[in-house]
Amino acid sequence: MSSVEVAEQQAPSLIGSSVPRKEDDRLLQGDGRFTDDVEPARSLHMAVGRCPFPHARIESIEAAEAAAMPGVHQVLTGVEVEARTEPISVLRPVPGAADLPFYALASEVCVFEGQPVVSVVAESRQLAEDAVEAIWIDYEPLAHVSDPIAALAPEAPVLHPERMDSNLLASNPQGRGEPEKRLAEAVVVVEDSFRIGRVSPLPMEPRAVVAEWRPGARELIAHVSTQVPHLVRMQLAESLRLGESEVRVVTGDVGGGFGLKLGLYPEDLLACLHAIELRRPVKWTEDRVEHFRASTHAREAVHDFRIAADAEGRFLAMTDTYVTDLGGQNSPFGSAQLSSIVFTGPYRVEDATVERRVAVTNKTPIGAYRGYGQPEVNFARELLVDRLARRLGRDPLELRLQNMLSEEELPWKNAVGALYDSGDYGRCLRMVAERIDYGGLRAAGRGPRPDGRYVGVGFTSFVERTGYASARFLANRGSRFGAHESVTLRANRSGGIDLYTGVSTFGQSNETAFAQICAEVHGIDYAAVRVHAGDTGATPLNTGAFASRTLIAGSGAVREAAAALRAKTLRIAAARLELEPDALEIAGDVVRCREQPQRAIGLAEIHVAAITGQGIPGDEEPGLEVTAHFEPSAAAFAYGSAAAVVAVDAETGEFEIERFVMAHDSGRIVNPRAVEGQVRGALAQGFGAALSEELRYEEDSGQLLNGTMLDYFVPTASDLPPIELLHTEVPSPVTPFGVRGVGETGTIPPGASIANAVCDALAEFGVEISSLPITPERVWRALREASNGGEGLEG
Amino acid sequence: MDELATEELVEITVTVNGTVHRERVSPRMHAADFLRQRLGLTGTHIGCEQGVCGMCTVLLDGEAVKGCLLLAPQLDGRELRTVESLAQGGELAPLQQAFKDCGGLQCGFCTPGFLMTATALRESGRRLDREQIREELSGVLCRCTGYDGILTAVDRVLNGEQR
Ligand code: FES
Ligand code: FES
Numbered sequence: 001m002s003s004v005e006v007a008e009q010q011a012p013s014l015i016g017s018s019v020p021r022k023e024d025d026r027l028l029q030g031d032g033r034f035t036d037d038v039e040p041a042r043s044l045h046m047a048v049g050r051c052p053f054p055h056a057r058i059e060s061i062e063a064a065e066a067a068a069m070p071g072v073h074q075v076l077t078g079v080e081v082e083a084r085t086e087p088i089s090v091l092r093p094v095p096g097a098a099d100l101p102f103y104a105l106a107s108e109v110c111v112f113e114g115q116p117v118v119s120v121v122a123e124s125r126q127l128a129e130d131a132v133e134a135i136w137i138d139y140e141p142l143a144h145v146s147d148p149i150a151a152l153a154p155e156a157p158v159l160h161p162e163r164m165d166s167n168l169l170a171s172n173p174q175g176r177g178e179p180e181k182r183l184a185e186a187v188v189v190v191e192d193s194f195r196i197g198r199v200s201p202l203p204m205e206p207r208a209v210v211a212e213w214r215p216g217a218r219e220l221i222a223h224v225s226t227q228v229p230h231l232v233r234m235q236l237a238e239s240l241r242l243g244e245s246e247v248r249v250v251t252g253d254v255g256g257g258f259g260l261k262l263g264l265y266p267e268d269l270l271a272c273l274h275a276i277e278l279r280r281p282v283k284w285t286e287d288r289v290e291h292f293r294a295s296t297h298a299r300e301a302v303h304d305f306r307i308a309a310d311a312e313g314r315f316l317a318m319t320d321t322y323v324t325d326l327g328g329q330n331s332p333f334g335s336a337q338l339s340s341i342v343f344t345g346p347y348r349v350e351d352a353t354v355e356r357r358v359a360v361t362n363k364t365p366i367g368a369y370r371g372y373g374q375p376e377v378n379f380a381r382e383l384l385v386d387r388l389a390r391r392l393g394r395d396p397l398e399l400r401l402q403n404m405l406s407e408e409e410l411p412w413k414n415a416v417g418a419l420y421d422s423g424d425y426g427r428c429l430r431m432v433a434e435r436i437d438y439g440g441l442r443a444a445g446r447g448p449r450p451d452g453r454y455v456g457v458g459f460t461s462f463v464e465r466t467g468y469a470s471a472r473f474l475a476n477r478g479s480r481f482g483a484h485e486s487v488t489l490r491a492n493r494s495g496g497i498d499l500y501t502g503v504s505t506f507g508q509s510n511e512t513a514f515a516q517i518c519a520e521v522h523g524i525d526y527a528a529v530r531v532h533a534g535d536t537g538a539t540p541l542n543t544g545a546f547a548s549r550t551l552i553a554g555s556g557a558v559r560e561a562a563a564a565l566r567a568k569t570l571r572i573a574a575a576r577l578e579l580e581p582d583a584l585e586i587a588g589d590v591v592r593c594r595e596q597p598q599r600a601i602g603l604a605e606i607h608v609a610a611i612t613g614q615g616i617p618g619d620e621e622p623g624l625e626v627t628a629h630f631e632p633s634a635a636a637f638a639y640g641s642a643a644a645v646v647a648v649d650a651e652t653g654e655f656e657i658e659r660f661v662m663a664h665d666s667g668r669i670v671n672p673r674a675v676e677g678q679v680r681g682a683l684a685q686g687f688g689a690a691l692s693e694e695l696r697y698e699e700d701s702g703q704l705l706n707g708t709m710l711d712y713f714v715p716t717a718s719d720l721p722p723i724e725l726l727h728t729e730v731p732s733p734v735t736p737f738g739v740r741g742v743g744e745t746g747t748i749p750p751g752a753s754i755a756n757a758v759c760d761a762l763a764e765f766g767v768e769i770s771s772l773p774i775t776p777e778r779v780w781r782a783l784r785e786a787s788n789g790g791e792g793l794e795g
Numbered sequence: 796m797d798e799l800a801t802e803e804l805v806e807i808t809v810t811v812n813g814t815v816h817r818e819r820v821s822p823r824m825h826a827a828d829f830l831r832q833r834l835g836l837t838g839t840h841i842g843c844e845q846g847v848c849g850m851c852t853v854l855l856d857g858e859a860v861k862g863c864l865l866l867a868p869q870l871d872g873r874e875l876r877t878v879e880s881l882a883q884g885g886e887l888a889p890l891q892q893a894f895k896d897c898g899g900l901q902c903g904f905c906t907p908g909f910l911m912t913a914t915a916l917r918e919s920g921r922r923l924d925r926e927q928i929r930e931e932l933s934g935v936l937c938r939c940t941g942y943d944g945i946l947t948a949v950d951r952v953l954n955g956e957q958r
């Protein structure tokens with residue numbers, strides 16, 4: 001019997017229980033340590049001067065006056081940064097893309113509004129900001145292009161002429177079969193172009209960095225608010241031409257990441273460079289106006305999607321050609337890459353092709369954001385499924401169920417070779433239909449109701465890739481990180497276990513989940529496990545937290561390390577108790593004989609024995625510490641369905657989401673309360689992107705129109721519709737404990753289900769929606785266009 | 796650094812979490828910066844400096860206010876309370892415990908803002924149902940939780956378990 005099985009025999013299981021979170025006590029008492037809370041003695045402060053134009057040539061920079069201001073220590077410009085650093089590396093390059101190196105400061109041409117051009121370090125933030133104001137930069141504005149489709153037109157100004165002939169960075173076709181042939185034979189083909197708006201992930205904590213350099217020790221300590229401390233360490237070492245051993249990245253609490261804090265930003269590098277040259281600690285905290293311009297944006301894409309079906313409604317083919325906007329230059333993660341993986345969704349489609357085209361525009365670089373292409377493509381596909389149902393006179397629920405992969409058909413390899421591991425997709429869809437009483441709603445009709453409003457129901461179904469397929473998959477795409485996670489467990493003399501992980505803590509409850517798994521497998525009390533996260537000087541080298549991969553890879557590493565630690569603990573205890581290790585168990589703070597529990601020895605005593613090497617069997621090595629690495633055998637596919645019920649005013653386009661029900665499967669659940677929190681939080685971001693969030697650019701000036709919190713609307717407590725959650729728990733066969741990732745799921749269904757519900761409500765008017773966000777104004781316009789006898793497709 | 800500042804410093808006396816502080820401050824410094832940088836009370840966070848996000852919410856003479864909209868000189872003679880005042884002797888206050896029990900936080904960056912807003916609601920003695928609580932809390936943003944756990948926690952403390 002393996003040690004893991006032994007541990008699982010102990011009642012009651014910690015896995016699956018909503019134990020109190022490890023993170024909470026400090027955060028509730030104002031004792032979290034966020035990067036801006038760190039301020040070493042004699043710290044200096046940095047401010048950054050940014051390009052005010054979307055596209056401009058830097059003619060001259062006059063900084064002498066600023067440099068001479070009292071309290072100012074250093075001014076850096078792009079020319080100096082280019083000489084003293086290497087470009088910032090891209091962690092997840094687009095396959096087949098031209099290399100577009102970028103430095104922390106622009107030296108010749110700026111390609112987006114907000115791009116850093118000068119940095120100043122002074123005694124205080126205010127003095128640094130005043131000095132930035134005193135720097136005179138002469139720009140020659142250049143022709144710009146904001147729209148990704150316009151950027152690909154032949155007449156568009158080429159933004160990187162030295163490296164590219166057009167603004168098309170790469171195009172990546174994938175797929176199988178002969179969809180064009182199927183489309184030609186099909187009885188019905190639905191197609192449209194779908195626009196997904198540009199949004200900000202907008203974590204509540206802005207980015208921040210504090211850099212310290214000790215020249216004699218050759219040690220750079222960089223406190224950075226990031227999801228990936230070990231990757232930032234690598235990037236800093238590369239760009240600063242340091243050995244990795246000379247760089248330590250320390251990440252304390254992170255106030256939200258969502259993909260935005262994935263990798264090195266120019267300001268992180270600049271603060272370090274200043275600190276090295278000035279031999280003083282340098283601090284920078286982003287303000288919110290900078291955040292809206294210089295922290296990565298997300299999502300913006302245009303999907304040209306087609307679905308072909310036969311007269312019975314069987315899906316014959318799907319194609320999706322989509323353009324994602326990269327913005328002016330690379331970011332460490334770049335624009336979304338997962339639309340291609342899940343474009344066919346949970347459906348049985350043999351012939352399907354997809355092509356991602358990446359366009360460069362004069363806007364803030366795009367980076368990762370929760371979902372990373374999956375909400376976008378889900379919107380396009382699921383709206384077309386409803387249109388297909390209307391064309392065929394079929395019920396959209398029935399049509400989905402007819403084409404959905406059944407439990408028996410899994411595992412299934414989709415058109416791009418992704419393997420859906422297991423699940424009962426139809427069950428989730430039937431659950432939401434039942435919960436909203438679909439039959440009753442249909443019987444009641446679409447209205448208008450006595451209040452004058454029309455009622456509509458919208459469904460959506462999805463699959464979601466969580467984690468990474470494998471290191472080989474990543475290597476093929478040039479990604480600079482692994483698919484595994486690594487964890488160190490170290491026994492301490494108080495009888496506890498210290499758990500070290502490079503996964504930083506930004507709200508995903510990883511400290512809690514890791515401690516739960518450690519306690520479960522090992523047998524020690526949950527309270528006696530302490531998690532130390534995010535310091536590259538103390539934690540094993542790892543990849544970091546993104547792509548819903550933390551638990552998938554991390555839980556395996558914790559499990560293996562805990563099992564090994566347990567085995568050694570039992571061997572040492574067995575020698576002391578003169579029993580066989582098999583006869584023992586760890587229960588809280590003691591190791592004891594299972595049959596005669598009074599024969600016991602304190603865990604602390606075993607730990608001390610191992611740590612001192614005193615009183616352990618002759619064939620045991622001293623020490624009680626294990627590092628384990630774990631790579632899951634494949635990505636796990638989470639899945640689910642949602643239904644929205646809306647009431648729409650056909651005069652004004654205003655609508656209310658009266659109900660929203662989602663059923664999802666995240667495999668085995670480690671901590672139900674934490675999972676529910678993740679799902680609800682991601683849903684709130686999904687509702688934001690579906691209803692109110694959109695970064696808008698003025699066409700003529702190319703300037704961001706709503707780059708402050710006053711005019712970019714994230715949902716408040718009063719803005720969210722009532723949300724009902726259901727879930728199933730089908731364990732994934734490819735992950736430890738059967739978990740699937742859960743952090744991103746909620747971002748996927750809101751847009752599609754609401755749009756489908758609005759179109760359903762207004763079906764008699766022939767209204768169709770093709771873009772996100774869905775605002776009352778857009779619905780009103782769609783109504784007008786439909787009543788004018790047009791195609792009914794709003795723009 | 797103060798000696799480099801050109802403007803006149805203002806002397807203020809302010810009671811923070813029960814302790815009287817006499818400080819000379821720049822007239823441009825806002826209250827959240829004062830708490831964080833001068834007093835080392837970093838539990839009060841800064842998210843926008845525009846009065847929108849609520850991360851900086853503190854109690855000024857018992858009333859929830861946004862610390863970034865208040866200048867340090869305006870604190871003179873007033874009484875301020877921050878998140879650091881809530882737990883007593885290492886024991887979480889009922890509101891803090893409720894947040895913990897109800898999943899009221901994830902990254903925790905917004906938590907001090909919600910706790911102080913809710914503390915003011917509680918002390919006001921007003922009776923509020925869940926929808927009214929929702930309205931009252933909508934001046935603080937949270938990007939992680941979707942607000943459900945926060946609402947449940949505040950509802951529970953204001954109105955008791957039975958609801
Ligand atoms: S920092 Fe004060 S309201 Fe945002
Ligand atoms: S818990 Fe992260 S912003 Fe609220």
